[in-house]
Amino acid sequence: MVLRSVFEPPNxxxxxxxxEGQLSPAPSTWDRLALALSPVEFRPCRLPxxxxxxxxxRAGQPYLVLRNPxxxxxxxxxxxxxxxxxxxxxxxxxxxxxxx
Numbered sequence: 001m002v003l004r005s006v007f008e009p010p011n012x013x014x015x016x017x018x019x020e021g022q023l024s025p026a027p028s029t030w031d032r033l034a035l036a037l038s039p040v041e042f043r044p045c046r047l048p049x050x051x052x053x054x055x056x057x058r059a060g061q062p063y064l065v066l067r068n069p070x071x072x073x074x075x076x077x078x079x080x081x082x083x084x085x086x087x088x089x090x091x092x093x094x095x096x097x098x099x100x
Contacts, residue, residue, distance in 0.1 A: 044097075045090035052082075 027035070035041060051067040064082050066075045077085065087097060 040095045041093050043090050043093050044088040046085060046088050 047068060047070075049069055051069060053065045053067075054062065055065060056062055062079055064077045064079070066077060067073070068075075084097065087100065092100075
């Protein structure tokens with residue numbers, strides 16, 4: 001089985017085709033590593049076993065507490081933050097989540 005890089009089309013090995021149809025050199029290993037480690041390209045995904053509890057402050061403001069039973073850690077979220085967490089399903093990168 002031959003594995004091909006995402007950046008190397010099979011018929012244009014070592015080059016990528018730009019929208020104008022011109023060839024340009026394929027990204028270097030360092031460029032691919034930078035892309036892989038870029039926080040903007042990170043695709044957050046919610047843990048499946050989180051426990052969620054809804055609460056209210058003494059003033060009546062709602063908030064949520066998440067518990068990760070694996071690490072026994074807690075996180076307090078405002079309702080807006082919890083809505084954002086609902087979109088973190090691994091299908092969107094951070095840039096897409098910010099733009100929504």
